[in-house]
Amino acid sequence: MTEKALRLGTRRSKLAMAQSGHVADAVRQLTGRTVELVEITTYGDTSREHLAQIGGTGVFVAALRDALLAGEVDFAVHSLKDLPTAQHPELTLAAIPKREDPRDVLVAREGVTLDTLPDGARVGTGSPRRMAQLNAYARSHGLTIETVPIRGNIDTRVGYVRKGELDAVVLAAAGLNRIGGTEELTGSLTVDPLSVDAVLPAPGQGALAVECLASNADLVAALAELDDPYTRVAVTAERTLLAALEAGCSAPVGALADLLADGPGHGSHEQTVTEMRLRGVVGTTDGSTLVQLSTTGPVPTSHDEAVALGRELADEMLAKGAAGLMGERAL
Numbered sequence: 501m502t503e504k505a506l507r508l509g510t511r512r513s514k515l516a517m518a519q520s521g522h523v524a525d526a527v528r529q530l531t532g533r534t535v536e537l538v539e540i541t542t543y544g545d546t547s548r549e550h551l552a553q554i555g556g557t558g559v560f561v562a563a564l565r566d567a568l569l570a571g572e573v574d575f576a577v578h579s580l581k582d583l584p585t586a587q588h589p590e591l592t593l594a595a596i597p598k599r600e601d602p603r604d605v606l607v608a609r610e611g612v613t614l615d616t617l618p619d620g621a622r623v624g625t626g627s628p629r630r631m632a633q634l635n636a637y638a639r640s641h642g643l644t645i646e647t648v649p650i651r652g653n654i655d656t657r658v659g660y661v662r663k664g665e666l667d668a669v670v671l672a673a674a675g676l677n678r679i680g681g682t683e684e685l686t687g688s689l690t691v692d693p694l695s696v697d698a699v700l701p702a703p704g705q706g707a708l709a710v711e712c713l714a715s716n717a718d719l720v721a722a723l724a725e726l727d728d729p730y731t732r733v734a735v736t737a738e739r740t741l742l743a744a745l746e747a748g749c750s751a752p753v754g755a756l757a758d759l760l761a762d763g764p765g766h767g768s769h770e771q772t773v774t775e776m777r778l779r780g781v782v783g784t785t786d787g788s789t790l791v792q793l794s795t796t797g798p799v800p801t802s803h804d805e806a807v808a809l810g811r812e813l814a815d816e817m818l819a820k821g822a823a824g825l826m827g828e829r830a831l
């Protein structure tokens with residue numbers, strides 16, 4: 501019997517095509533099924549308005565979800581950080597594959613890194629999270645920088661630096677890596693991966709989410725082959741923190757859960773993963789106030805344990821005044 505091809509709904513951007521292509525290959529390999537890509541245009545792809553004005557990155561997700569719910573496609577791949585924290589009742593995240601580099605990178609004029617940003621540097625980012633942390637970094641180094649809201653795809657953003665309109669832009673490392681053209685795209689520009697001690701990424705950054713109808717049990721089971729349990733509990737803790745801080749998708753919240761290893765870690769001695777650390781930050785976009793905390797616990801072995809880790813850190817951050825920093829509505 502020949503099974504019908506699985507239809508994977510995707511946006512047409514270079515990044516979305518790369519992400520969908522990657523997952524399509526993995527699904528073909530693991531299931532032996534044929535996978536065809538179905539292009540879907542979203543409002544976020546056609547609007548020139550700033551994302552915060554059109555309601556955040558959720559706009560990218562909505563059209564793909566509509567296509568899933570209408571039965572036009574069987575599954576879809578999202579950047580996890582673009583997904584609202586509330587799960588859609590009829591859909592399920594059937595797989596969260598192993599995460600890529602979660603960091604942000606600074607793509608800057610030749611020779612310029614975060615450490616050597618000049619006073620008055622113009623840095624392109626419309627993300628309140630990036631603005632808050634970059635401005636805080638600059639302040640602590642006695643500098644003033646100007647953050648300039650930009651949007652558009654990765655090529656467009658890098659273009660501002662190539663054309664000399666900006667000194668630097670901030671992008672997700674994962675996006676840059678996935679479109680493959682780090683060299684080709686950035687040319688003589690300097691690509692500086694930002695230490696997560698300076699800039700915590702967005703919750704879920706670098707991870708993908710593979711979504712389908714919750715009722716499609718066979719497909720849910722097949723896609724589960726792509727799931728990485730560590731990535732899933734890490735991003736669950738990060739997104740729980742985001743939700744518990746009652747932050748919208750364009751809120752100035754950074755979070756990263758990573759595994760802490762124990763043991764000598766050299767020669768033939770294996771390192772053993774012992775704990776998971778969850779770090780979180782929230783701040784004002786001018787960087788004058790940041791609440792940055794971390795908590796460490798046993799590696800969660802279930803969804804509920806990951807949620808508990810996120811809640812614990814959220815409670816600590818709220819006790820330190822995090823809520824007061826969330827009201828700001830910044831571009």
Ligand SMILES: NCc1[nH]cc(CCC(=O)O)c1CC(=O)O
Pocket residue numbers: 557579580581582670671672674675676704705706707708
């Ligand atoms: N904000 C849009 C967006 N959503 C996902 C990525 C990159 C891929 C990822 O973070 O997983 C990007 C681009 C960026 O922030 O530079």
